[in-house]
């Protein structure tokens with residue numbers, strides 16, 4: 001029996017997050033936090049569901065294997081895990097959770113009939129955040145779940161804050177570097193291609209000089225939003241490379257597709273019609289783009305590095321500036337390396 005037999009997920013309306021009575025949390029997440037309960041006794045699952053269903057999205061499993069599979073594929077914020085289950089011991093389930101990068105960070109609370117301190121020590125050493133013995137004091141259980149859910153919430157907020165550029169709202173340089181490396185590695189692994197664009201606002205120094213830094217900041221925000229709006233796929237990625245320079249990573253995108261996107265970017269930024277009397281190319285804000293495509297089609301191509309890719313896009317950005325700005329210039333990295 002899995003959760004769907006007890007309480008189909010579809011019945012649960014997503015609402016603003018509510019950690020617990022009294023906890024005040026901004027409506028920045030549009031879903032309830034998800035609590036997974038794993039226990040082979042149906043009556044225990046029903047009791048837990050009744051206790052938590054108003055605060056959390058509760059998913060119930062009467063066996064560890066199904067629960068582990070679910071945790072790999074969907075968002076789970078906290079797990080209440082029984083120790084003695086017929087298909088798998090709770091310790092083994094916890095170990096499996098901790099060994100997968102997708103589930104290692106999910107806090108686990110053991111809820112068990114065993115009050116042995118050795119068992120408790122073992123559970124905590126395996127990485128569980130808490131150990132609660134049955135019969136359960138419901139007030140204590142609810143309080144502990146609330147406390148851990150709060151920690152989960154704040155950890156996630158920190159993750160978001162540490163990966164977003166404060167001014168423009170797009171990914172910051174750190175996150176951009178991470179995503180670029182990840183996409184590069186998966187492009188190499190699967191022998192695909194990817195497009196990288198370095199995007200720079202034209203004549204931004206004179207813009208700041210003419211209109212002031214505050215308006216300069218506002219311009220950066222609007223351009224960042226416009227660049228984001230061109231993203232087509234979930235995997236397309238925009239980050240602030242530094243100053244008035246952005247980068248866009250388009251996985252599984254060849255030169256033809258990359259150029260379509262680049263021209264859209266030029267158009268959409270031009271379409272903002274941000275007046276710029278000091279611009280050299282037009283009388284409004286424009287961007288220049290250096291574009292390169294990495295094709296991991298041969299063993300030789302796979303020897304290339306992210307740094308070479310960035311260098312190639314950067315050189316093309318300079319070329320676009322040199323040719324008069326408000327345009328895209330492109331080259332494949334091996335054309336430069338040859």
Ligand SMILES: Nc1nc2c(ncn2[C@@H]2O[C@H](COP(=O)(O)OP(=O)(O)OP(=O)(O)O)[C@@H](O)[C@H]2O)c(=O)[nH]1
Pocket residue numbers: 167200201202203204205206208212213214215216217220242243244321325
């Ligand atoms: N307002 C604002 N300006 C910034 C920010 N980061 C960088 N800049 C400014 O962006 C300007 C970049 O100037 P340059 O690198 O000389 O480039 P440019 O004037 O755009 O010239 P081209 O790139 O050749 O078109 C500098 O004046 C920076 O101070 C920021 O966060 N806010």
